[in-house]
Amino acid sequence: MSISFFYRIFATALASFAFTVGAQEVTLLNVSYDVSRELYKDINPAFAAEWQAAKKGSITVNQSHGGSSKQALSVAAGLEADVVTMNQSPDIDLLVERGGLVAADWQQRFPYEATPYTSVTVFLVRKGNPKGIKDWADLARPGISVIVPNPKTSGNGRYTYLAAWGQALQKHGNDAAKAKQFVAALFKNVPMLDGGGRGATTTFTQRGMGDALVTFENEAALIAREIGENQFDVVYPSVTIEAAAPVAVVENVTRQRGTQAAATAYLNFLFSKAGQDIIAQHYFRPRDPAVLKKYAARFPVVRTFTVENALGGWANVQKTHFADGALYDQITERR
Amino acid sequence: MSIVKPAENNANGSEMSSWAKTLILTVLGRMVGTKLIVLWESRHRSRFETNAATREATWVKALILALSLSFFALFLLMPLAAVFSEALRKGWEAYWLALKEPDALSSIKLTLMTAAIALPLNLVFGVAAAWCVAKFEFRGKQILTTLIDLPFSVSPVIAGLVFMLIFSTQQGWFGPLLRAYDLKIVFAVPGIVLATVFVTFPFIARELIPLMQAQGREEEEAAVVLGANGWQTFWRVTLPNIKWGLLYGVILCNARAMGEFGAVSVVSGHIRGMTNTMPLHVEILYNEYNFAAAFAVASLLALLALLTLAIKSWVEWKAEQTAPPEARTE
Numbered sequence: 001m002s003i004s005f006f007y008r009i010f011a012t013a014l015a016s017f018a019f020t021v022g023a024q025e026v027t028l029l030n031v032s033y034d035v036s037r038e039l040y041k042d043i044n045p046a047f048a049a050e051w052q053a054a055k056k057g058s059i060t061v062n063q064s065h066g067g068s069s070k071q072a073l074s075v076a077a078g079l080e081a082d083v084v085t086m087n088q089s090p091d092i093d094l095l096v097e098r099g100g101l102v103a104a105d106w107q108q109r110f111p112y113e114a115t116p117y118t119s120v121t122v123f124l125v126r127k128g129n130p131k132g133i134k135d136w137a138d139l140a141r142p143g144i145s146v147i148v149p150n151p152k153t154s155g156n157g158r159y160t161y162l163a164a165w166g167q168a169l170q171k172h173g174n175d176a177a178k179a180k181q182f183v184a185a186l187f188k189n190v191p192m193l194d195g196g197g198r199g200a201t202t203t204f205t206q207r208g209m210g211d212a213l214v215t216f217e218n219e220a221a222l223i224a225r226e227i228g229e230n231q232f233d234v235v236y237p238s239v240t241i242e243a244a245a246p247v248a249v250v251e252n253v254t255r256q257r258g259t260q261a262a263a264t265a266y267l268n269f270l271f272s273k274a275g276q277d278i279i280a281q282h283y284f285r286p287r288d289p290a291v292l293k294k295y296a297a298r299f300p301v302v303r304t305f306t307v308e309n310a311l312g313g314w315a316n317v318q319k320t321h322f323a324d325g326a327l328y329d330q331i332t333e334r335r
Numbered sequence: 336m337s338i339v340k341p342a343e344n345n346a347n348g349s350e351m352s353s354w355a356k357t358l359i360l361t362v363l364g365r366m367v368g369t370k371l372i373v374l375w376e377s378r379h380r381s382r383f384e385t386n387a388a389t390r391e392a393t394w395v396k397a398l399i400l401a402l403s404l405s406f407f408a409l410f411l412l413m414p415l416a417a418v419f420s421e422a423l424r425k426g427w428e429a430y431w432l433a434l435k436e437p438d439a440l441s442s443i444k445l446t447l448m449t450a451a452i453a454l455p456l457n458l459v460f461g462v463a464a465a466w467c468v469a470k471f472e473f474r475g476k477q478i479l480t481t482l483i484d485l486p487f488s489v490s491p492v493i494a495g496l497v498f499m500l501i502f503s504t505q506q507g508w509f510g511p512l513l514r515a516y517d518l519k520i521v522f523a524v525p526g527i528v529l530a531t532v533f534v535t536f537p538f539i540a541r542e543l544i545p546l547m548q549a550q551g552r553e554e555e556e557a558a559v560v561l562g563a564n565g566w567q568t569f570w571r572v573t574l575p576n577i578k579w580g581l582l583y584g585v586i587l588c589n590a591r592a593m594g595e596f597g598a599v600s601v602v603s604g605h606i607r608g609m610t611n612t613m614p615l616h617v618e619i620l621y622n623e624y625n626f627a628a629a630f631a632v633a634s635l636l637a638l639l640a641l642l643t644l645a646i647k648s649w650v651e652w653k654a655e656q657t658a659p660p661e662a663r664t665e
Binding site: 029034037038062063064065066074076077078079080098099198202222226227256 | 604
């Protein structure tokens with residue numbers, strides 16, 4: 001009798017614990033990449049206010065940030081994300097491959113192939129541009145030092161590498177050998193590779209290394225705001241890559257937690273007028289044409305290409321550039 | 336460690352921080368200073384310099400002292416001072432705001448809770464293991480001692496990954512079981528506690544084993560001969576003998592439990608306000624260009640460490656006073 005009594009107390013305690021943790025209100029976990037922290041800090045309260053205004057109760061969105069691929073692997077290993085918001089689609093494809101955490105047709109579930117915003121790869125140089133860095137060719141000049149995050153571990157670095165490659169292809173009439181030569185010359189100017197976008201920023205701004213930092217437009221704008229407008233200039237190259245940030249609902253987590261509706265509403269909010277406006281405020285290029293027009297002053301028109309339209313898609317890029325022993329390894333090995 | 340009180344008037348931040356820096360330097364300087372005075376006291380000089388081995392030219396002594404003191408200042412005092420001056424760069428207002436922000440508060444709570452769970456567990460285990468190893472002879476004792484040391488020799492990151500492999504709901508050994516009962520270990524508080532317990536495992540046992548070995552078994556044997564049972568022997572004889580060593584081990588264990596980064600980082604999942612410990616929160620703030628807040632939380636960790644060290648010195652001093660000389664390990 002006493003055993004069953006204790007068992008009952010234990011079970012009640014456990015249940016009440018689970019209740020206070022889980023069922024008090026709706027919570028979502030958004031697992032995201034490294035430099036989207038500031039964006040979701042503003043998005044989440046706005047979404048919660050809208051959710052509450054629609055009489056759906058209170059909702060809290062928790063955040064987890066880190067290197068994009070590392071975060072995707074954490075979700076694959078069981079980090080219970082309701083939604084993932086990444087900066088490159090391979091990180092979401094990985095979740096499709098690993099036991100179908102994300103539906104295979106995730107790109108059809110939301111508008112614009114499930115990418116609420118884009119960013120472009122730009123250069124950040126020291127005030128007054130003392131080394132006269134104007135375009136990609138300048139980065140490969142001898143004597144220039146370029147800071148880039150590691151393409152193997154960070155989406156940001158991967159886009160930088162692909163931007164350099166893509167523009168060289170365009171310039172030399174799709175001659176892969178010439179492109180390889182150019183990218184090799186550029187990476188010869190890279191003194192060290194940081195693990196993630198933020199690490200590279202800190203190296204350039206705080207430790208004062210390098211003549212140019214190659215990073216996303218939004219990160220460059222944030223640096224100007226946070227660290228001082230008078231220390232750096234943003235340089236838009238003649239042509240660059242457009243990076244679309246994909247989002248997806250993690251199906252089997254939301255099914256288990258009963259949060260499908262909330263998770264879908266959350267991601268839909270990113271595509272709403274209000275969401276797009278917050279996105280533009282953080283210097284990400286919104287998809288909504290009206291919002292883009294409103295903030296046109298922030299987003300200079302620049303000629304861009306994408307992985308899909310110029311480089312044969314992510315699967316191809318992954319295979320020919322970033323697989324072990326593929327082009328990227330060959331280029332950096334020769335340093 | 337003296338507590339730094341905010342001044343009444345609204346002096347600006349840089350003045351404050353330099354003031355705090357001076358205070359810290361003075362306190363630490365005084366600790367070093369007393370040793371210096373003792374060293375140069377003539378009584379000691381006459382006592383030591385009768386021995387040829389200690390009769391060195393004054394400049395040699397001065398050089399060696401200057402070298403070691405500047406090394407001490409450069410590698411220990413400067414970083415400490417830097418943490419506090421960075422933390423107070425934007426003034427006490429910003430410092431206080433950074434600490435009472437909900438995410439910071441929850442990280443402080445989680446860190447204290449983790450330490451509060453890890454400590455008693457390791458206390459019981461450490462005493463049991465040390466008792467077993469030091470007072471009994473058995474086959475495989477050497478292997479047991481080596482295993483106790485394992486968390487010291489394994490990199491904390493590996494320790495974290497091991498827990499991922501075992502408890503991950505997707506790929507872990509216990510994955511199906513955890514999924515079936517909807518339990519979460521990694522990417523949740525239990526995983527953080529487990530990782531912390533693992534890395535702080537050896538501290539107490541390691542502290543006690545040499546002490547108990549040096550003390551030998553005679554007193555316990557005498558107690559048994561006089562008719563004491565096992566518990567009586569432990570509570571009345573063994574525990575009083577080891578209490579200062581035990582306290583010292585607990586303090587070291589606590590310092591590590593609160594400061595652990597590597598292993599916890601792997602299993603935490605970095606969910607703000609839920610699974611962020613103080614060291615992880617410092618990293619997050621730093622990566623968000625929130626340098627003042629990052630150093631504010633870091634300074635709190637440093638204060639906890641200084642407090643721990645102060646208690647440690649007191650324990651050492653106390654142990655030296657109470658323990659008979661042959662039972663001391665250091």
